[in-house]
Amino acid sequence: MTHRPPLAITCFAGAEAGEWRVDSNTPVVGAGLARVAHVAVGGADGVWTLNGTASHLRYTTAPERLALRARQEGLGRPGSTRAALIPIRKSEDWWAMAQDERRAIYDAGRHLPIGLDYLPGIARKLYHSRDLGEDFDFLTWFEFAPDQEAAFDQMLERLRACAEWAFVDREIDIRLTRS
Amino acid sequence: MTHRPPLAITCFAGAEAGEWRVDSNTPVVGAGLARVAHVAVGGADGVWTLNGTASHLRYTTAPERLALRARQEGLGRPGSTRAALIPIRKSEDWWAMAQDERRAIYDAGRHLPIGLDYLPGIARKLYHSRDLGEDFDFLTWFEFAPDQEAAFDQMLERLRACAEWAFVDREIDIRLTRS
Numbered sequence: 377m378t379h380r381p382p383l384a385i386t387c388f389a390g391a392e393a394g395e396w397r398v399d400s401n402t403p404v405v406g407a408g409l410a411r412v413a414h415v416a417v418g419g420a421d422g423v424w425t426l427n428g429t430a431s432h433l434r435y436t437t438a439p440e441r442l443a444l445r446a447r448q449e450g451l452g453r454p455g456s457t458r459a460a461l462i463p464i465r466k467s468e469d470w471w472a473m474a475q476d477e478r479r480a481i482y483d484a485g486r487h488l489p490i491g492l493d494y495l496p497g498i499a500r501k502l503y504h505s506r507d508l509g510e511d512f513d514f515l516t517w518f519e520f521a522p523d524q525e526a527a528f529d530q531m532l533e534r535l536r537a538c539a540e541w542a543f544v545d546r547e548i549d550i551r552l553t554r555s
Numbered sequence: 556m557t558h559r560p561p562l563a564i565t566c567f568a569g570a571e572a573g574e575w576r577v578d579s580n581t582p583v584v585g586a587g588l589a590r591v592a593h594v595a596v597g598g599a600d601g602v603w604t605l606n607g608t609a610s611h612l613r614y615t616t617a618p619e620r621l622a623l624r625a626r627q628e629g630l631g632r633p634g635s636t637r638a639a640l641i642p643i644r645k646s647e648d649w650w651a652m653a654q655d656e657r658r659a660i661y662d663a664g665r666h667l668p669i670g671l672d673y674l675p676g677i678a679r680k681l682y683h684s685r686d687l688g689e690d691f692d693f694l695t696w697f698e699f700a701p702d703q704e705a706a707f708d709q710m711l712e713r714l715r716a717c718a719e720w721a722f723v724d725r726e727i728d729i730r731l732t733r734s
Contacts, residue, residue, distance in 0.1 A: 380647045380724065382688045429686040434613075437655040468559045476616040507608040507686040509561045545559065 386503055388426045388461060388515060389419025396459055396552035404536075406465070406546035415461060415552055417517075426463055428503025428515040435482050444488075447495035456499060456519035459552040460528065463505075463512040470543035471506075471513075485538025494531045497524040512546065565682055567605045567640060567694060568598025575638055575731035583715075585644070585725035594640060594731055596696075605642055607682025607694040614661050623667075626674035635678060635698035638731040639707065642684075642691040649722035650685075650692075664717025673710045676703040691725065 390398075390409060394416030401411055412423050419425070433441065470478065482488075491500070503515040520528055532549070535541065569577075569588060573595030580590055591602050598604070612620065649657065661667075670679070682694040699707055711728070714720065 380644065380650070382690050383685060385688045429688065431686050432650045433653050436653050438653040441653050465559065471559070471611045474612050474615050474617040474620045504686050506562060507610050507683050509564045509608065511561050 383429050383431060385427050385429050385508065386417065386515075387419055388428075388517075389416045389422030390414075390424045390426075391416055391419060391422035394419060395555065396461075397555040399551040399553055400549070401551075402549045404462075404547040404549050405544055409463075409548050409550070414555065415550065426461075426505065426512060426515055427508050427510055428505040428512075429508065430501060431504045434504075435479050436488065440488055443492060444495070447492065449496040449499050451499050451501055451517075451519050453499065453519065453521075455521045457554045458520050458522055458525060459554070460516075460518040461550040461552065462516045462518070462532075463546075463548050463550075464514045464516060464544055465512045465546035466543045467545040481540050481543075485535075485540040487535065487538060487540055490531060490534050490538075494524075494527055497521070498528055498531060562608050562610060564606050564608050564687065565596065565694075566598055567607075567696075568595045568601030569593075569603045569605075570595055570598060570601035573598060574734065575640075576734040578730040578732055579728070580730075581728045583641075583726040583728050584723055588642075588727050588729070593734065594729065605640075605684065605691060605694055606687050606689055607684040607691075608687065609680060610683045613683075614658055615667065619667055622671060623674070626671065628675040628678050630678050630680055630696075630698050632678065632698065632700075634700045636733045637699050637701055637704060638733070639695075639697045640729040640731065641695045641697070641711075642725075642727050642729075643693045643695060643723055644691045644725035645722045646724040660719050660722075664714075664719040666714065666717055666719055669710060669713050669717075673703075673706055676700070677707055677710060 390412035392413050394414035396415045398412055398414060401409065410423050497520055499519045501517045505515055506513040569591035571592050573593035575594045577591055577593060589602050676699055678698045680696045684694055685692040697707065
């Protein structure tokens with residue numbers, strides 16, 4: 377049996393310097409985050425810091441994972457000079473539901489098939505923040521080439537129209553360019 | 556929509572003083588934890604500290620939750636002078652599975668019905684540690700009256716015989732008396 381090392385917590389620091397330059401910082405639902413010039417992934421200090429853990433799959437089934445793996449590409453592609461950091465918090469009502477109730481809403485919203493439509497153009501990674509006692513529940517991170525930005529906007533529009541998004545009580549859309 | 560406060564992280568500190576006196580400290584699978592005289596729940600310093608978040612339900616369905624709620628009682632009952640702190644880590648193989656694969660093994664092991672058999676005698680609370688970058692994935696906490704200890708041992712024996720326990724790669728059984 378493999379000895380499993382502890383998971384790493386990733387910090388996104390909004391600061392005066394960092395790998396990613398902030399193009400826009402837009403509150404979508406609830407309070408925004410202070411304006412900053414850059415976001416440093418793996419930073420430590422900043423005007424604000426958001427922490428999350430790239431953890432295990434919470435809803436995805438084995439067949440869904442196969443479909444994702446067949447199409448998705450990783451972060452760090454040279455052409456992916458644009459990124460989006462979208463921290464999200466869901467309401468108490470969402471978290472009070474049992475697993476099957478949350479999964480039913482997730483399914484009804486076609487969350488996963490919508491994401492599949494934009495692979496491999498939009499690469500994504502999900503960080504979990506809720507158990508860390510953070511204000512956000514998730515930090516969603518996306519990377520794509522500049523010509524994918526319109527597709528990315530369309531994907532967000534479709535996701536935000538899902539029933540699941542009625543439970544989002546804070547969301548901020550931070551767009552970035554690799555500096 | 557209710558503004559949701561961040562979750563609280565609970566610290567279990569193995570130390571020279573604390574509300575709970577250690578009666579035994581037994582490694583079940585993998586490395587043990589250093590011997591300590593007491594465990595302070597909500598402590599901060601100690602020979603060792605284990606952190607976890609009482610978070611949302613990960614597998615439990617709505618009908619299962621109803622069955623649990625109908626029978627379970629809370630922590631802190633005056634007669635519950637005994638407790639057990641059982642930190643558990645599951646292997647890489649467990650976490651590499653998709654949600655439906657993990658749930659199928661959880662179901663096959665009858666994990667939830669076994670727990671139901673010991674309600675309301677054995678009160679329990681689950682803390683999640685994995686996303687915090689802790690060495691353990693879960694801190695399981697149980698409280699019961701002294702005359703329930705044999706039933707508690709039987710419950711553990713039945714749980715440890717489940718297929719799910721083949722994925723446990725570290726487990727320590729710490730028994731406590733309220734001091």
